Amino acid sequence: MSLMATEAAEAPEAVARFLDRNASALIELGQRLRRSSPPVILTSARGSSDHAAGFFKYFCEIVEGVPCASLGASVVSVYGGRLKARGAMCLTISQSGQSPDVLAVQEAAREAGALSVALVNVADSPAARNADICLALHAGDERSVAATKSFIVSCAAAAAIVAHWSKDADLLAAVARLPETLKAAAGLRWPGFGAFAAESSSMFVLGRGTGFPMALEAALKLKETCAIHAEAYSVAEVMHGPWELMEEGFPVLVLSPDDAARANTAEAVAKMRAAGADVRVVGGGLPFAPSGHPLLDPLSMIQTGYLEIEMLARGLGRDPDRPRLLRKVTETL
Structure with a gap:
């Protein structure tokens, strides 16, 4: 069996671990978002993590009605653009938490007045350390080049953030059932x-x-x-x-x-x-x-x-x- 298959099969357990270890932090983040009511959400990610950011986008816009956009990382890292993001939330999603362009957007958003939230699998990475709030994915080591379980946990985390923000009972219940759903x-x-x-x-x-x-x-x-x-x-x-x-x-x-x-x-x-x-x-x-x-x-x-x-x-x-x-x-x- 390949590492990809082994790691993909570990996703249900990894999601359960994420939800358990971040239970209090998710509740607190939901409360903070209800208090601050951000007018817009920004995301910073690459590759599979950017697809997880897209999953988060649809949840934000469908459930909360808040516009959510993926920032072009090169706007900051290559072109030197200055963000105007006061009152926004910037969500950074990264398995490694160390890609320079993703980190540049995270820092620029914080400097512009956005709340910085990070979803990272490497808990001592720069993206984790530089965030206002870090929710560690706890997906465990992922050695296959093809990311699987870290992506699934990132998406589960994205849904959990919106579920706690909206206090949508049906969505909260479905998120809690995700480990058994994914196992099936x-x-x-x-x-x-x-x-x-x-x-x-x-x-x-x-x-x-x-x-x-x-x-x-x-x-x-x-x-x-x-x-x-x-x-x-x-x-x-x-x-x-x-x-x-x-x-x-x-x-x-x-x-x-x-x-x-x-x-x-x-x-x-x-x-x-x-x-x-x-x-x-x-x-x-x-x-x-x-x-x-x-x-x-x-x-x-x-x-x-x-x-x-x-x-x-x-x-x-x-x-x-x-x-x-x-x-x-x-x-x-």
Whole structure:
């Protein structure tokens, strides 16, 4: 078994550990956000962590109605831009907590008057030390280049922050159940997915709402572990320019939780199939473990997806832990 598979399977336990060890801090952060009522949320992250930031964005905007934007790190680290962020919150998400560009945004936001909150797996990293509030992920060592459990814990943390901020009882309950939901998801398989994806040199991965960041994450993992050119789009956005690529047999993976966009997604899937595309739908043919809250369901989907992609990589003769050109820590400016 690869490190990627081992570490992905550890995600349920890691989420339980995060929720237990940060229980008081989450309550206090929720209270602080209700008192300060930030008019905008900024995020600073790269790679998979930026997809977790996107998951947080949808929760902020759907549940709290507060705009949330991912800052271009180079705005500060390369172009020397000065932020105006008084009263905002800046959330830094990083497995290593040491990428220079992410740290530059964190520091610039603090200097501009934003509350700095960090989600980091390395508790003694610069990002952890420089934050006003640090919620350690407690995901444990992650040695595979392909981040899995640290991403899932980051997303669980993002949902937990909004749940405590909003005091949404249904969301709080679903977050508390996440360890058992993820454990169930880790035991599921997507029939036929391996053969479907293995024959693809290029494919789409689609989602909407909180499913879109998970589509981005799945596409990234297909690229970095399987060398499959997978591109992620919103189900709505793919109907524009990317639609021209639809042809007979074109492979499309769709993440479709039972949320407010489900009917629209079903209509889009029907149009793709009418155009000849080979469409596989998680939540309609491919199983997932329901979380009890539609906004959290895509996190359950990526738990299953990680293990499917790991098996696909090995089936293609690739080592999912050691991509040809990638390293575990990428330091960019």
